[in-house]
Amino acid sequence: MLPGYCTLDHDGCVTCSDAGIPVRVVSMEGDDALCEDTAGNRARIAVELVVPVRVGEVLLTHGGVAIGKVAAQEEDFSEVRR
């Protein structure tokens, strides 16, 4: 794990609106999903606000609730390099 990046056990300031943590869905458990962060920490995350959710997807979570999905796209830095 790289230092400084948000994980489930180190997210900076959760009250700050922008402490979002990317996690990968491991399995579904009703309205929740078991998710794993970049450090291997696992937690139950409420996923009602981002349904439908599939195992393997990367979600952005905040305060135990998924608020978005991280797109599975390659980032394009060609603009930066020009």
Added chain:
Amino acid sequence: MKYVDEFRDGELARAVAAGIASITDPDRHYKIMEVCGGHTHTIYRHGIKDLLPDQVELVHGPGCPVCVLPMGRVDEGIEIAERPEVIFTCFGDMMRVPGSRGNLLEIKAEGADIRMVYSPLDALRIARENPEREVVFYAIGFETTAPSTALTLQRAKKEGIENFSVFCNHVTIVPPVRALLDSPDLRLDAFIGPGHVSTVIGCRPYEFMSADYDKPCVVAGFEPLDLLQSILMLMRQLEDGRCEVENQYGRVVPWEGNLQALKSMAEVFELRPYFEWRGLGFIAQSALKLSPAYADFDAELRYSTPGVRVADPKACQCGEVLKGVLKPHECRVFGTACTPERPLGALMVSSEGACAAYYNFGRKSFEKVEIGSRK
């Protein structure tokens, strides 16, 4: 790791910094505000400021909910927490925010049942496990955090949990930015928009910046390259004479936001007519309270909180720092009477607060500052 490594590539960072330098007008001073405390943190942790030309000044915005919370709201939370029947729950950073009579940690040491939670859903679980007690959650945060409170209340209502209530201090990001743009103190050229707030609200709410104030805005991610690229995008807009809302953080932020989260918030919350912000005063329609459908869960109604106003300590200059008028180290008590260990102002409490970021990561910056310039 994917989504991390590629945003910390030193070679790319140098290329972007060179790009910024190449279009910087040496005779112009650029003031760019990063609205979000998380961005402030990244800027100082990764030394981004040192990669930028001297002409480009980054100004810290009001995007830390703990920092903008007026002291009266802390005192009211403490009053609820002191009730013997109450289990008071809140996020960790909230525990150390000073009220006029101390902070929640000190009240806890005196015997109040105050518990730190990671999620409002944890507070709801505590309510389920303690049906004979009243469980209150101190809700705070911008639109990133508000959906988790909304979802928790929807679950509480669905399950018929009656011993749970929320002391709501959620705030919204657009009204304070508009207030800053209206402020005569500040001349800003462009804005770095908050990435994760925008995951929920999308990019459309920022269009007023370009439409009404001719200011470019780029919604940005939180890795070092995200921020550098966003600054480059803003500089290109300024160079071209464009004023647009652009989305640098497309891998996470949909232009329309998260409609499911917005729907959940619309059901649970409504806008307050006005709300007090530390340093910015009262701002119309800038905060959320529970809607009538959720009035049974409203701690303000359950405990008849009086709505007290408490002035900040006189030595504290959080207000000027929040507005970007002063840099954190220019505050007269920075690093002396006010430190992360013993904070006077909220900006030093929160790890995302501008003063804490300066204190923890900004040593190199201080070397450039004449100590005598402190006011």
